[in-house]
Amino acid sequence: MGIAERKEKQKTEIRKRILDASMKLFVEEGFNNVSIRRIADIIEYSPTTIYLYFKDKDEIFFNLHEIGFQKMQEMNKNLDDIKNPLLRLHKMGENYVHFGMENPEYYDLMFIQPEPMQKLTEMGCEWENGDAALTRLRNTVVECMEKGYIANTDPIVLSLSIWSTVHGLVSLATRQRLDKLVSEKDNVLPMIMHSLNWLINILDISGKGTGGQPSGE
Amino acid sequence: MGIAERKEKQKTEIRKRILDASMKLFVEEGFNNVSIRRIADIIEYSPTTIYLYFKDKDEIFFNLHEIGFQKMQEMNKNLDDIKNPLLRLHKMGENYVHFGMENPEYYDLMFIQPEPMQKLTEMGCEWENGDAALTRLRNTVVECMEKGYIANTDPIVLSLSIWSTVHGLVSLATRQRLDKLVSEKDNVLPMIMHSLNWLINILDISGKGTGGQPSGE
């Protein structure tokens, strides 16, 4: 069966080359300049060959969106050894913002572009990646409540609020909505971080900023 | 000079027809299905005629983005007779969310699509519409602080935080990121409103929800 195995390897190898080429184009020339023909140029196949590996263009974007979530989760490994859940929540926010600002293309596919969600509907699937990410956020929020770091409220609502705030910050920034409002371009990221700090501070029941002792104990 | 005037009228009349047709296509068939040729079909001119009235496609989108801001401001007229600035802030948030959810296409052009901002950079202009909107938000925030409804912090940072939260909510919803997470589709808007309520409540220094008496007086 070594031969079927090798074929399988080759197949996934080419799929990977297609995804790499797509991402390269996406990063270097923007969403609208990723074309099947240019992907084909890069991997040195004819354009239609791509359709042997992906049903259509949107399926390529869906796969890139999944890779984005993998990358994000890798980045979040630094959360494991933060015992204080409020500090961990803060770091989660920082990671999220940094990921979005440093990988605007992946971020786009994960949270802005409609294509990956369309594909999901088409396949009749749940959004597992988003679901898992939101669950991790909610778990942290719940832990914060249980340990008395933040006030008790509906964890779902609070998770959505937190997510919305950081998503709002990142997406306004990457879609150039802050450039023309914040005085200097260099000040956008610091500004966002101030906003994130505000969020964590207002959540912090101790009112002492992150790292403060839990109030109920 | 009546003749030059009539000509001017005709010119703006055709511009308006182009914008109307573009918006119609955008609303009914989505951003990617707005094509110069189909706009031309609707207004019953040849495709290239459109270039006599707009430099390129992006300029059309830029104009629609401006119309969106006009519509939003009209909607905000109901704020004028709210004296309590915190209640007004709450209503501003509600207006913003409703506007975005009911006019997702205008919202897209105003706060998500890159095209209008590109045009702005190209023209070397400021983002007057965004600037004005953010200023109105900041003024309300400042008034809330002055009258002791909310805690004193940097009004710029707080304005950005508030805007990010509501923008995050609306854009996650309109880009289908909440559909697959919130149990039923009908529950998305109520969920968003809960989140908005959470925001106003956490801002409210009295801790009594909107409408509570100002604490410092």
Add this chain to the structure above:
DNA sequence: TTTGGAATATTTACAGTGTTAACTAAATTT
């Protein structure tokens, strides 16, 4: 070793896209 069939890849084609250049016809000015 040759043959047959499956897997893989390419060529061709269709129907669409934004935009430019060249051209025509009507309106206005001289």
Add this chain to the structure above:
DNA sequence: AAATTTAGTTAACACTGTAAATATTCCAAA
């Protein structure tokens, strides 16, 4: 009436995603 500006059209270029038909390569069985 002639010249000139304005408004609009046709034709063309260089792209796009993708389906169908065709060609090539590969591997197993005869």
